[in-house]
Amino acid sequence: MKLSKKHLKTLKEAPNEAQLVSHQLMIRANLIKKEAAGIYTYMPMGYRTVRKISQIVREEMDKIGTQELYMPHANPAELWKESGRWYAYGPELWRIKDRNGRDFCLAPTCEEMITDLVKNEVSSYKELPFAFYHIQWKFRDEARPRYGLMRGREFLMKDAYSFDKDPETLHEAYMAQYHAYEEIFDRCGLTYRVVEADNGPIGGSNSHEFSALSDVGESDLVYCENCGMAATVERAECRDDVPVQEEMEELRAVFTPGTKTIADVCDYLKIDVKKSIKALMFVTYDIELNPADYVCVFIRGDRELNMIKLVNALDVPEHYIEFADEEEMGAETGIVGGFTGPIGLKNCITVVDSELVGTVNMCAGANQEDHHMLGVCYGRDYTGDIVTDVKVLAEGDPCPHCGQPVKHTKGIEVGQIFKLGTKYSESMNCTFKDEDGQDKFYWMGCYGVGVTRTMQAIIDQHNDKDGIIWPVSVAPYHVIVTVINPKDIVQMAVAEEIEAALEKQGVEVIVDDRDERPGVKFKDADLIGIPVRITVGKFAAEGKVEYKLRRESNHELVTKEEAIDRANALVKAEIYGK
Ligand SMILES: [Zn+2]
Structure with missing residues (x-):
C-alpha cells in the first residue's frame, strides 16, 4: 500500500481535552476522531487495529466452541422490563422511542436479548451446553464521557453467553472463558491482572475482572503478594479489627462545639480516631424515582465507606441512592448534621459496619447540635438494621486471607466474566426439558471484552515520547x-x-x-x-x-x-x- 495514495492526517499536538497520553496519541496518530462526547469515528489506521483485536477475540472464542451470531442494537423495552433492568440500570441505559412511541433501548449488554432468543430457540437438554457470542457496538449514556475510549458512550464489545444445566457445568464454561481471556490479552501484548470483582448491575454470584495495569486506570485493585489474593477494591473483603477488651463506661453526652468532622472531634476530645464512629447519611429512591428510605451508615472513624458494598447490603441499584439532605432528613429521623450518632434514631435504616460489633466506649454524635456521646457500646446502646462489612480495604490493611499487608494498584478493565446463575432464566422464564421431561432453568454465564477500550489500554502500555509502539499482533x-x-x-x-x-x-x-x-x-x-x-x-x-x-x-x-x-x-x- 502506498501512503501517498491514502489518507493519513497526523497532528503535532493533541487537543487540550485529551488528558491521557493514550488518548492524545490516538488523536495525533489519526486513529480516532471525535464526533460527539464519547462517540468516535475510527479512522483507517485505528480501525485496522480494532479489527485485529476483534479477530483475536473471535479466534479464541471459536477455539472453545462459542458460536458467533449477531443480535440487534435496538432492544424492545419489554425484555428489559421482564428482567427488571429497565428500572435498575438507571440513566446509563440509552432509551429511545420508535415513531409509534414504543420504548426501546440501545443495548449496553445483551443478557435479555439472548435469554429471550434461547427461550424460543432451544428446548432440550440434548443441545446443552452451548454458548453464543457477538462482537457488537454497545451504548452507555455516561454522565461524563471522558478519557477517549476508556469511558465512551459507543464502544465495541464482545459479549458471550453460556447456557448450562447445573452449577458444575457452568463452572466449566466459566473457566473455559477465563482461559480464553488469558490467551486474548496475552496475544494483545497486555500486562494485566485477573481480580475478583463485584457483579454490579449484571448480577449473579461470581465475577472476575481482567485489568490492564495502568497508572491512569479507573479500576482500583488490591492484591496480596503473600497469598495471591487479588480483587477490585469494590469487591475486596476486609478483616475486621478485634475490638479492644475493656470495661464498659457509662454513656454520657459531652459538649463539642463546632466539631463537625471526625478529625475535629477526636482532636478536641484528645481521643484516637479508632475510638470514634463516623456517620454517613443517604436517601434511596424507588423505581418511580420517589424517595424511598433514609439510610444512616456507621463505620469506624478511620475507615472509608465502600459504596458498592453498601448498595449490595441495601439491595438497591447503584443509581437509586445518593447523599441525603441532612436538614430534611433530620426532621424525619432525628439526625443532626455533623453530630449524628447511632442512638435514638427513627424512621431510617441503620447500617452498621461489622467491625463495630463488640466495640465499647466509642465516641459518636449525640444527635444534638454541638454534642457527642462518649462510652458508646455496641449491643448495649445501639445495633443496626443491617450489620455487615461496608468498608474499603485500604493499602496496608491485613489481607482477608492471610493477614499480610495488602497493596493497591490501578488498572483498565478490559474484560469481565460473570456467573449469572439462574437470575435471567428465572426472571424471563427460560427453561429446557431435562432427561426426565422436567422444565429446568438454565445456569447462565456472561463474558465481556471491551475491544475498543483494549486498543487504548494497549497504547497506554506501549508508547514512548515519540508515539505508539504497537505489538506486532495488533499493529495496523x-x-x-x-x-x-x-x-x-x-x-x-x-x-x-x-x-x-x-x-x-x-x-x-x-x-x-x-x-x-x-x-x-x-x-x-x-x-x-x-x-x-x-x-x-x-x-x-x-x-x-x-x-x-x-x-x-x-x-x-x-x-x-x-x-x-x-x-x-x-x-x-x-x-x-x-
Ligand atoms: Zn494474602
Whole structure:
C-alpha cells in the first residue's frame, strides 16, 4: 500500500481535552476522531487495529466452541422490563422511542436479548451446553464521557453467553472463558491482572475482572503478594479489627462545639480516631424515582465507606441512592448534621459496619447540635438494621486471607466474566426439558471484552515520547518502508520489491512514498508505531537498506534480502509464536 495514495492526517499536538497520553496519541496518530462526547469515528489506521483485536477475540472464542451470531442494537423495552433492568440500570441505559412511541433501548449488554432468543430457540437438554457470542457496538449514556475510549458512550464489545444445566457445568464454561481471556490479552501484548470483582448491575454470584495495569486506570485493585489474593477494591473483603477488651463506661453526652468532622472531634476530645464512629447519611429512591428510605451508615472513624458494598447490603441499584439532605432528613429521623450518632434514631435504616460489633466506649454524635456521646457500646446502646462489612480495604490493611499487608494498584478493565446463575432464566422464564421431561432453568454465564477500550489500554502500555509502539499482533501494519526520495527510480524499485516480497508472505506493508521531508516521515512512522521500519535511501543502488524496530533505538544497514527475512521472521514469531 502506498501512503501517498491514502489518507493519513497526523497532528503535532493533541487537543487540550485529551488528558491521557493514550488518548492524545490516538488523536495525533489519526486513529480516532471525535464526533460527539464519547462517540468516535475510527479512522483507517485505528480501525485496522480494532479489527485485529476483534479477530483475536473471535479466534479464541471459536477455539472453545462459542458460536458467533449477531443480535440487534435496538432492544424492545419489554425484555428489559421482564428482567427488571429497565428500572435498575438507571440513566446509563440509552432509551429511545420508535415513531409509534414504543420504548426501546440501545443495548449496553445483551443478557435479555439472548435469554429471550434461547427461550424460543432451544428446548432440550440434548443441545446443552452451548454458548453464543457477538462482537457488537454497545451504548452507555455516561454522565461524563471522558478519557477517549476508556469511558465512551459507543464502544465495541464482545459479549458471550453460556447456557448450562447445573452449577458444575457452568463452572466449566466459566473457566473455559477465563482461559480464553488469558490467551486474548496475552496475544494483545497486555500486562494485566485477573481480580475478583463485584457483579454490579449484571448480577449473579461470581465475577472476575481482567485489568490492564495502568497508572491512569479507573479500576482500583488490591492484591496480596503473600497469598495471591487479588480483587477490585469494590469487591475486596476486609478483616475486621478485634475490638479492644475493656470495661464498659457509662454513656454520657459531652459538649463539642463546632466539631463537625471526625478529625475535629477526636482532636478536641484528645481521643484516637479508632475510638470514634463516623456517620454517613443517604436517601434511596424507588423505581418511580420517589424517595424511598433514609439510610444512616456507621463505620469506624478511620475507615472509608465502600459504596458498592453498601448498595449490595441495601439491595438497591447503584443509581437509586445518593447523599441525603441532612436538614430534611433530620426532621424525619432525628439526625443532626455533623453530630449524628447511632442512638435514638427513627424512621431510617441503620447500617452498621461489622467491625463495630463488640466495640465499647466509642465516641459518636449525640444527635444534638454541638454534642457527642462518649462510652458508646455496641449491643448495649445501639445495633443496626443491617450489620455487615461496608468498608474499603485500604493499602496496608491485613489481607482477608492471610493477614499480610495488602497493596493497591490501578488498572483498565478490559474484560469481565460473570456467573449469572439462574437470575435471567428465572426472571424471563427460560427453561429446557431435562432427561426426565422436567422444565429446568438454565445456569447462565456472561463474558465481556471491551475491544475498543483494549486498543487504548494497549497504547497506554506501549508508547514512548515519540508515539505508539504497537505489538506486532495488533499493529495496523507490520512494516513501514520509508522511501527517502520517492523520485529516485532505484529507491522506489527497491521499496516495491520489499513490499511485494513481504506481502507474498502475508506481512502487511505500508510504503511511505509521500513527497515529504525524511524527518516528517520518520516522525510519522514513530507516531503511528509500526513495529518494523525499513528505510530505503542512498544505499539502495547497492541493494542495502536500513532495518529498525520501533521498540529499539538502534538501526542497522543490511541487504534488502536480509531485511525481508528478518521482518518476515519477526512477524511470524510474534503472531504465530514460531
Ligand atoms: Zn494474602
